Amino acid sequence: MDHVETVAELGEDALLARIFPLLPSSSATLLGPGDDAAVLAAPDGRVVVSTDVLVEGRHFRRAWSSGYDVGWRAAVQNLADVAAMGARPTGLVVALVAPGDLPVEWALDLARGLAAAGAPHGAGVVGGDLSGGTEVVVAVTVHGDLEGRAPVLRSGAQPGDHVAHSGALGRSAAGLALLEAGLGEAVGCADLVQGYLRPVSPLATAVSAARAGARAMLDVSDGLLRDAGRIARASGVVIDLAAPALALARELDALSPAASALGADPLAWLLTGGEDHGFLATFPSADLPEGFVPVGRVREGEPAVLVDGGPPPVAGTGWDHFTPGAGAQPLR
């Protein structure tokens, strides 16, 4: 068997020397990696900042996800948080904790995945830190520019608003369920597994939503019901999801091969599956920006999420990161 070079053998400085060339700068990169800190452009005079962490065995398994996949996901979930404020991504930094026996190639692939996810959106990887540890941990912090607009908060929804969604729903959850069942190779399910391994967030639609006057918005990371509940609580309103199964028929169709293979309820994935990194927003007008599908209305009342005016038809509205068994995605 060929020897696989590990990060402990290579050492920190040499590993960084191999990683740096994989990290293209963007137009917002004023000073990239290599000094004590990086410098990013912040032309708006404000900078939007979000941080998210992925932990091996909780958010991913190396048996299923390549370094590239993990880098991609870590970047996308952070980029989506910045876009959900209506900001254009400008750059990210990453802290990597790696066991000494991690193959060097896995770490380089992580850098490639981070770079590939951010580059098309103008977000370079401008800095980072490395440490040893028991399990792989990837902590990404992303930055964005508001281009003169007010940030779009969770708290701005008003009764009468139109609730809309852009992006995929339930595909990541379905893909993970397939992998957990050992059905990652099932016929017709490759897109769903890919949706878990390398979700594609429609970042541009979030910036369009901000330009179009979205009153509230967030990145759907923990499931439609749970994240709708966050807008409901922050805004003090009822989010009434109207016939989501009809509105999101295309999403439901995409889930059907996995539902058949697993004997599962695709509507449950649609309503509670997280990590697709689409956007849920409310608008004062029914004239929605491209990419958004109407999924309900905002009403007055004690904060709650309803489906067709009543309680949601599925149990489980997300998960808690410290009690893996409580949610829909036990890997957490």
Add this chain to the structure above:
Amino acid sequence: MDHVETVAELGEDALLARIFPLLPSSSATLLGPGDDAAVLAAPDGRVVVSTDVLVEGRHFRRAWSSGYDVGWRAAVQNLADVAAMGARPTGLVVALVAPGDLPVEWALDLARGLAAAGAPHGAGVVGGDLSGGTEVVVAVTVHGDLEGRAPVLRSGAQPGDHVAHSGALGRSAAGLALLEAGLGEAVGCADLVQGYLRPVSPLATAVSAARAGARAMLDVSDGLLRDAGRIARASGVVIDLAAPALALARELDALSPAASALGADPLAWLLTGGEDHGFLATFPSADLPEGFVPVGRVREGEPAVLVDGGPPPVAGTGWDHFTPGAGAQPLR
């Protein structure tokens, strides 16, 4: 024995609800925690960014460091990276990975330590992320404002420059050595142990150095010799440390109680001990800003670090994060 509430029992949302009130905002905090992302002021139109990670069992042990200590250190080492560019800190975000059995109070103390270290310098804790994991990992990203100045890089040193240092040297390494030897309570050594647990970085001196025209600067995080070597390589110069034992006699004196207790060489701590987070800078003039002590000169030649014109008198010039045994501080 009283029951100690753990983060798994409390759950993520409730833990965040207890942490948020512990995080005071600063004048640069335009939007704090609670939405998808935070918003920080970046009045200069650029933002300085650095990220650093602390891993349990590598960078700290819970037996020695309280949550407050770890939060303090995580903040200080990041704040020092931003200050080393000549920037004024504005805010930080933190990703915390915690085993489910971590006491809630430890996590709250971490937040208090982060807040306490940043607040006097105008840096609020504006956001974060939580996850479960096997060991505690604290990844902090810090931001700063250049106030219209050019960033001070490692690459700007020029032959003839005066090399100077501000802050403590070797105290953190001595404090750690005392703890490792079970002598954390040794007479006269409390300041050194405190220097390891809660280092105080003279952040204001770094901003003063930038205002005074420092040509190169960095945060001394891995030891004077190793970090001087980074300036030497980046600038293509020789750093000749002139009689550092004399120049830094006050620092050497501070190390003597620990050197006596352990039978160790205090000069080795002075030259190779990391994590005090002082600043090493080069200046075109001998007229140094307050807090800086002259420690040598920059000369032409193949990049190298000399001590009194010759090779350094001690072995070990730092450590590698993946090969803990190779360096001066085996906990890494």
